[in-house]
Amino acid sequence: MPHLEVITPSPRPDVWASNAAPCQVLFRIQAEADADVLCRVLNLFALQQLIPQQVQALRDGDTLSIEICSHEQSWHRAQIIGEKLRNLISVFDLQVQPVPAAKDPAMQACG
Numbered sequence: 001m002p003h004l005e006v007i008t009p010s011p012r013p014d015v016w017a018s019n020a021a022p023c024q025v026l027f028r029i030q031a032e033a034d035a036d037v038l039c040r041v042l043n044l045f046a047l048q049q050l051i052p053q054q055v056q057a058l059r060d061g062d063t064l065s066i067e068i069c070s071h072e073q074s075w076h077r078a079q080i081i082g083e084k085l086r087n088l089i090s091v092f093d094l095q096v097q098p099v100p101a102a103k104d105p106a107m108q109a110c111g
Contacts, residue, residue, distance in 0.1 A: 020074035023098055024053075027078075029066040029085060030093035033059050037090045041066060044084050048077065069099070 031037045038057055045052055045068070054069040073081070075098060082096040
């Protein structure tokens with residue numbers, strides 16, 4: 001039986017902003033409380049090989065409030081992800097904010 005080789009994926013390079021350093025970003029999303037909306041939102045990060053630092057979701061009736069803290073992408077890539085989030089049919093409000101460096105220690109719950 002052949003040996004399997006473990007390959008560690010490297011972060012996806014941002015070809016449009018190759019010199020940009022990774023930054024910490026808070027995505028605040030308001031969406032309809034559909035059964036698959038959280039999967040569709042997180043899939044946009046997975047497609048970029050990004051694993052968010054923190055994800056919080058709270059359902060209030062027909063609304064799902066989602067906060068995603070991520071620190072592996074450039075600001076440019078965060079804006080692209082934001083535009084893709086806005087295009088999801090269930091999303092009706094989105095805020096994308098850089099997290100100040102002073103809040104850095106584990107992004108202090110990004111709040």
